[in-house]
Amino acid sequence: MAAAATELICDSGALEDGGVGVRFVIDHASGEKTRGFAIRYRGRIHAFQNACRHVPVELDLIDGHFFGANREFLVCSMHGALYAPDTGLCVAGPCKGASLVHLAAEERDGQVYVTA
Numbered sequence: 100m101a102a103a104a105t106e107l108i109c110d111s112g113a114l115e116d117g118g119v120g121v122r123f124v125i126d127h128a129s130g131e132k133t134r135g136f137a138i139r140y141r142g143r144i145h146a147f148q149n150a151c152r153h154v155p156v157e158l159d160l161i162d163g164h165f166f167g168a169n170r171e172f173l174v175c176s177m178h179g180a181l182y183a184p185d186t187g188l189c190v191a192g193p194c195k196g197a198s199l200v201h202l203a204a205e206e207r208d209g210q211v212y213v214t215a
């Protein structure tokens with residue numbers, strides 16, 4: 100496992116509540132990469148690895164579009180698994196009960212940082 104790295108992902112204003120997320124790649128000193136995304140839900144920032152728990156594909160078919168139409172769940176574009184935006188728990192779909200890999204996210208001085 101790669102040593103943790105913290106990176107600036109985006110400005111806070113880039114993440115609208117329930118809106119388009121920001122994709123990112125964190126490069127580790129070991130050469131490994133963590134591909135993830137950050138979203139805002141009910142005012143708070145959350146970040147996850149961008150890999151469905153059913154098949155490890157990226158959730159978004161269109162870059163950054165993780166929320167479903169009702170803005171209450173993250174939706175995998177492949178087979179429609181629904182994930183809770185705050186915990187990453189799959190609540191419906193082929194991987195129900197599994198969770199996205201949560202990454203530590205922090206808002207500081209108007210910017211969003213993620214540690215992976």
Ligand code: FES
Nearest residue numbers: 151153175177178
């Ligand atoms: S790959 Fe995500 S639900 Fe099947």
